[in-house]
Each structure stands twice: as structure tokens, then as C-alpha cells.
Amino acid sequence: xxxxxxxxxxxxxxxxxxxxxxxxxxxxxxxxxxxxxxxxxxxxxxxxxxxxxxxxxxxxxxxxxxxxxxxxxxxxxxxxxxxxxxxxxxxxxxxxxxxxxxxxxxxxxxxxxxxxxxxxxxxxxxxxxxxxxxxxxxxxxxxxxxxxxxxxxxxxxxxxxxxxxxxxxxxxxxxxxxxxxxxxxxxxxxxxxxxxxxxxxxxxxxxxxxxxxxxxxxxxxxxxxxxxxxxxxxxxxxxxxxxxxxxxxxxxxxxxxxxxxxxxxxxxxxxxxxxxxxxxxxxxxxxxxxxxxxxxxxxxxxxxxxxxxxxxxxxxxxxxxxxxxxxxxxxxxxxxxxxxxxxxxxxxxxxxxxxxxxxxxxxxxxxxxxxxxxxxxxxxxxxxxxxxxxxxxxxxxxxxxxxxxxxxxxxxxxxxxxxxxxxxxxxxxxxxxxxxxxxxxxxxxxxxxxxxxxxxxxxxxxxxxxxxxxxxxxxxxxxxxxxxxxxxx
Numbered sequence: 248x249x250x251x252x253x254x255x256x257x258x259x260x261x262x263x264x265x266x267x268x269x270x271x272x273x274x275x276x277x278x279x280x281x282x283x284x285x286x287x288x289x290x291x292x293x294x295x296x297x298x299x300x301x302x303x304x305x306x307x308x309x310x311x312x313x314x315x316x317x318x319x320x321x322x323x324x325x326x327x328x329x330x331x332x333x334x335x336x337x338x339x340x341x342x343x344x345x346x347x348x349x350x351x352x353x354x355x356x357x358x359x360x361x362x363x364x365x366x367x368x369x370x371x372x373x374x375x376x377x378x379x380x381x382x383x384x385x386x387x388x389x390x391x392x393x394x395x396x397x398x399x400x401x402x403x404x405x406x407x408x409x410x411x412x413x414x415x416x417x418x419x420x421x422x423x424x425x426x427x428x429x430x431x432x433x434x435x436x437x438x439x440x441x442x443x444x445x446x447x448x449x450x451x452x453x454x455x456x457x458x459x460x461x462x463x464x465x466x467x468x469x470x471x472x473x474x475x476x477x478x479x480x481x482x483x484x485x486x487x488x489x490x491x492x493x494x495x496x497x498x499x500x501x502x503x504x505x506x507x508x509x510x511x512x513x514x515x516x517x518x519x520x521x522x523x524x525x526x527x528x529x530x531x532x533x534x535x536x537x538x539x540x541x542x543x544x545x546x547x548x549x550x551x552x553x554x555x556x557x558x559x560x561x562x563x564x565x566x567x568x569x570x571x572x573x574x575x576x577x578x579x580x581x582x583x584x585x586x587x588x589x590x591x592x593x594x595x596x597x598x599x600x601x602x603x604x605x606x607x608x609x610x611x612x613x614x615x616x617x618x619x620x621x622x623x624x625x626x627x628x629x630x631x632x633x634x635x636x637x638x639x640x641x642x643x644x645x646x647x648x649x650x651x652x653x654x655x656x657x658x659x660x661x662x663x664x665x666x667x668x669x670x671x672x673x674x675x676x677x678x679x680x681x682x683x684x685x686x687x688x689x690x691x692x693x694x695x696x697x698x699x700x701x702x703x704x705x706x707x708x709x710x711x712x713x714x715x716x717x718x719x720x721x722x723x724x725x726x727x728x729x730x731x732x733x734x735x736x
Contacts (some may be wrong), residue, residue, distance in 0.1 A: 632707035701727075
């Protein structure tokens with residue numbers, strides 16, 4: 248029997264007494280990551296324990312970044328193909344990228360590009376599922392409006408399943424928000440699916456952007472209204488989650504609160520019927536440990552970082568999110584997925600060029616460059632793989648949607664090819680793998696798949712190709728469904 252959607256809550260514990268990270272409660276019954284802290288790999292002994300922990304930061308550009316407007320420009324193509332932007336030279340001879348990414352251009356010795364990743368889909372939800380799970384087939388019973396238990400597990404969920412937690416932190420986290428469309432549909436592919444919801448990643452809800460419906464961007468410095476391309480004054484807060492105690496729950500009194508368990512015997516019996524009692528004490532212990540662990544507090548509190556560090560990353564959701572990702576990795580999280588942009592911000596059907604130039608590229612250029620520098624300066628870059636991709640690329644042809652309000656130029660969805668950015672984790676800087684054809688429409692050489700991208704992530708984490716996870720019916724499933732991308736490392 249499946250566990251109820253609403254966790255058991257004790258009426259004597261006020262809201263401020265709960266851990267403010269995702270939906271975790273003091274008793275640990277309201278959090279997907281605490282419920283799934285018993286890692287599959289730890290149970291079976293199949294997950295490796297590298298001598299030096301490796302980690303991954305997956306930067307996801309929901310909406311789809313246009314390859315021709317960023318990392319695979321075609322300056323010799325006709326104007327309706329190449330678009331408005333011009334290429335600039337990077338630090339690496341022969342590699343050019345968009346003029347509006349100058350900070351990344353200056354650091355090309357630290358990153359590589361795969362210009363030939365391809366899949367067959369052009370709709371947002373299914374393409375999200377493909378790029379977040381690393382699985383190209385459509386799962387049985389797929390629903391583009393909501394996640395299903397038959398969906399393939401996200402890469403972050405696989406990481407949650409095969410690694411044990413470290414330093415009171417779960418193996419994988421997603422921030423600063425779940426991917427939820429403004430229409431209310433929750434994007435599939437973010438969750439554990441076939442692995443079971445106990446292996447959902449830790450969702451850190453730090454963004455409050457939905458107070459401003461239809462407004463997109465990095466906030467507070469960069470916000471735009473996608474429908475018109477006009478700027479909109481942001482009404483936005485980035486709330487770096489803090490793990491807090493109310494005054495009546497000070498650390499020296501936590502042990503006395505354990506007596507609450509004695510008053511929950513009848514709830515325990517209900518949980519026993521749901522098959523959850525065995526995890527209850529462990530969940531309570533884990534929640535309490537997280538609550539009292541100063542390292543967890545520090546990892547989540549980006550606003551406590553020196554002002555110069557925050558400014559280096561950018562005082563907006565892009566910058567704070569990547570700063571939090573670095574802090575979480577340093578604190579012991581194995582994988583952090585960072586959703587740069589809310590509600591498919593990179594879906595540039597309209598006003599594509601002003602929105603990219605003025606609102607999307609500047610904070611991305613700054614934040615990703617700062618992350619590269621920060622990891623390098625801390626001696627972590629060789630051990631942390633950075634991957635940046637969207638759910639698909641954009642059409643080679645620039646067009647104007649005559650049904651739109653703004654009547655401004657943009658590009659449509661295009662799964663046939665996109666460029667994926669890699670850095671760190673042993674990646675050879677100044678490298679380009681694969682190529683697209685002369686108009687950036689299809690792979691020309693060395694085509695790669697989402698399975699290859701996922702395999703590259705798993706390899707960077709030190710996972711063996713023979714590794715499997717087991718579902719609720721005790722059926723084994725392979726972690727790898729492709730080979731790591733050759734030529735990156």
C-alpha cells in the first residue's frame with residue numbers, strides 16, 4: 248500500500264519548529280529524501296566508495312537553449328538561420344561562442360562542448376523527462392502533465408539510490424525549485440518513478456517566483472515577461488533555506504522532544520499498516536541530526552557568504568543557486584541539479600534575442616564562470632563534473648509566430664540537436680566533441696544521446712558499469728544505458 252500524501256503532523260509542533268528545507272518536518276515524515284535515506288547501493292554493497300568523493304552539478308536550462316545562439320554558431324549561414332548574434336573568439340584557438348558569453352569565452356580552457364547530442368522529441372514535458380532521466384524511450388503510461396510511478400528515475404534519483412548519505416545530507420538535491428509550469432502541471436522526469444518515491448531527490452524550495460505570474464528570468468537583477476519581451480519590476484525573494492529551531496526547541500532540549508514518539512503509538516500502528524514503521528526511528532534521528540548540524544546550516548545559507556563572493560556569482564537566483572550548489576557539494580552532497588530559470592525561461596519563441604542578450608545570458612555567463620573559478624580555487628574542479636543542458640535545442644530557422652502578442656522573432660523547439668556544456672571532473676578543457684550540419688539542424692559527426700550524457704555523469708561519480716538498482720518487485724535495473732562520451736576526458 249502506498250504511503251499517504253500528507254505526512255503525520257503533531258499539533259504541538261509549530262511551523263517554525265520544522266526544518267525549513269523542502270518539506271521536511273521535525274519527525275522526518277514530510278521529506279522524500281529522509282524517507283529514502285537507506286541507499287540501495289548501501290544495502291547491496293554494490294555502490295563504490297571512492298577514495299576521494301566525486302560529485303556532479305547538473306545545470307538545467309528549462310525551456311531549451313538555442314544552439315545557434317550560444318555554443319554552436321553558424322556565422323556563414325543565411326540570416327534567417329544564424330540570427331542576430333555574432334561569434335567571438337575564446338581562449339582556445341578555433342573555438343567561438345556567442346558574443347554575449349564573454350566570461351565563459353575567457354575560460355574555455357576549463358570547459359568542453361558536445362555539439363551533437365540528439366533525441367527525437369520536440370515537446371517540453373517528454374523532452375524534460377528524457378534529459379533529466381538520461382533515457383530516450385517513452386516510459387509506459389507517460390503523462391505530460393504529471394509524473395507517474397512508471398516514469399524512468401531521474402539521474403538525481405539514481406544517485407540517491409546508489410549512494411549513502413554523508414554528513415547528515417542526502418546524496419542528491421534539486422534547487423532552487425521543482426519544475427512546475429505556470430499552468431500548474433508538474434514536469435515529469437524529476438522524480439524517482441520506477442524506483443519508488445522514497446528515492447526522490449531532496450527538493451530545496453528557495454524560489455518564490457510564483458508570486459509574479461508570467462514573469463521569468465534570474466531575479467532580482469534580471470526579470471522579463473516572456474510574452475512581450477518587456478521588462479517587469481520583479482516582486483521576488485530568493486529564500487536560502489535555513490534549518491531553524493523555535494525558542495522552545497533549543498538544542499539542549501531536543502532529547503526531551505523524543506518523548507513525542509511515545510504519544511504517537513496509534514500513528515505508528517497506522518504506519519505499520521502502510522509498511523513505514525521500520526523507517527520511523529531512523530527518519531526521526533536523521534531529521535534531528537540535520538537540524539543540529541551546523542554544516543547543513545552553512546551549506547544552505549548562501550546569504551552568509553561574503554558580499555564579494557555573492558557579487559562574484561551574481562545576486563540573483565542564478566548566482567545564489569550555483570553558490571548553494573558549490574556549498575552543498577563541499578558539504579557532502581554527491582549531485583546537485585540546479586534549475587537555472589523558472590517556468591521554461593529558456594523557451595525563446597518570442598523576443599528571443601533581447602531576452603537572451605539582456606536577461607538570460609548575463610546572469611548565466613557570470614554565475615557559471617564564478618562556479619568554475621570557485622571550484623578551481625578550492626581545488627575541487629577536477630573532482631566535480633559540471634554539465635549544462637536543456638531539454639532540447641531550438642530550430643535552425645528564426646521565425647515570427649503570427650499568433651503571438653509581441654510579433655517578435657524567436658525559435659521553436661528542436662530535439663534533433665543541441666550543444667551540451669561540460670567542465671571539471673577530468674574534462675579536457677578547450678575540447679569540442681561532435682558537430683552539427685551547416686545550419687545547426689542535425690548531428691553531422693559523432694552523434695550522442697541522453698544515455699551517453701547520463702553515462703558520463705555516472706562515470707564521473709565512479710559508478711561501475713555493472714551497477715544495478717532493484718525495484719519493489721525485486722527486479723534488477725541497469726544504471727547505465729549507454730557509454731560515456733568519448734573524447735571529453
